[in-house]
Amino acid sequence: ETGVTQTPRHLVMGMTNKKSLKCEQHLGHNAMYWYKQSAKKPLELMFVYNFKEQTENNSVPSRFSPECPNSSHLFLHLHTLQPEDSALYLCASSGGTSGHNEQFFGPGTRLTVL
Amino acid sequence: QKEVEQDPGPLSVPEGAIVSLNCTYSNSAFQYFMWYRQYSRKGPELLMYTYSSGNKEDGRFTAQVDKSSKYISLFIRDSQPSDSATYLCASHYGGSQGNLIFGKGTKLSVKP
Numbered sequence: 001e002t003g004v005t006q007t008p009r010h011l012v013m014g015m016t017n018k019k020s021l022k023c024e025q026h027l028g029h030n031a032m033y034w035y036k037q038s039a040k041k042p043l044e045l046m047f048v049y050n051f052k053e054q055t056e057n058n059s060v061p062s063r064f065s066p067e068c069p070n071s072s073h074l075f076l077h078l079h080t081l082q083p084e085d086s087a088l089y090l091c092a093s094s095g096g097t098s099g100h101n102e103q104f105f106g107p108g109t110r111l112t113v114l
Numbered sequence: 115q116k117e118v119e120q121d122p123g124p125l126s127v128p129e130g131a132i133v134s135l136n137c138t139y140s141n142s143a144f145q146y147f148m149w150y151r152q153y154s155r156k157g158p159e160l161l162m163y164t165y166s167s168g169n170k171e172d173g174r175f176t177a178q179v180d181k182s183s184k185y186i187s188l189f190i191r192d193s194q195p196s197d198s199a200t201y202l203c204a205s206h207y208g209g210s211q212g213n214l215i216f217g218k219g220t221k222l223s224v225k226p
Contacts, residue, residue, distance in 0.1 A: 004157070040122060040218060041218060042118065042120075042202075042215075042216040042217055042218050042219075043158075043202065043214075043216040045213050045214070048213065056213065058213075090157050090158075092157075097213075098208065098209060099145060099146035099206035099207060099208035099209065100146060100165070100208070102160050102163070103160070103214065104159075104160075105150075105157030105158045105159065106157050107155070107156055107157050108156075108157050
């Protein structure tokens with residue numbers, strides 16, 4: 001595997017379910033990100049981790065819970081979601097969090113909440 | 115006021131046309147300007163990256179930043195059907211704090 005991988009690629013869940021999204025980066029990076037991409041909206045940054053420590057929580061509802069056990073893995077735990085949470089969830093990684101660090105994105109998980 | 119504004123299109127052009135994609139931004143503290151390309155069912159990938167004002171050319175692609183007017187442009191010469199994708203502009207303050215701020219993306223279709 002190379003680059004940034006995400007599983008599952010597609011997920012359908014009910015509002016009472018609990019599920020997790022997984023991201024893995026094979027680039028030796030120190031920073032990892034979760035973004036939400038909705039139709040006709042800009043990419044919304046959700047969380048930033050740098051050296052496994054959360055450095056940014058962009059006012060994300062508590063029904064989204066991130067976990068970063070090491071610099072290569074990032075999870076997004078989901079529970080009691082709402083239909084408006086349906087979107088493409090993108091993971092990214094970069095060497096650092098400065099502006100000159102390129103962010104490499106995974107293919108995303110297409111989430112549908114019924 | 116949104117920090118990075120981008121017309122979502124869609125934009126449809128014939129093969130071989132010159133394409134101009136544009137964004138405006140409101141925060142004069144932005145120093146880094148990027149263009150990402152996102153194909154259908156894929157994540158965004160960095161296409162061009164510019165620091166401060168000026169032009170940068172890479173093959174058929176030219177990125178242009180005018181900080182005086184807070185205007186970001188991407189030009190594609192001799193456009194190809196393989197250029198059909200959504201193009202996202204993004205800006206960053208430059209320090210270790212702060213994050214990439216994205217525009218909505220412009221969906222481009224190049225017809226053969």
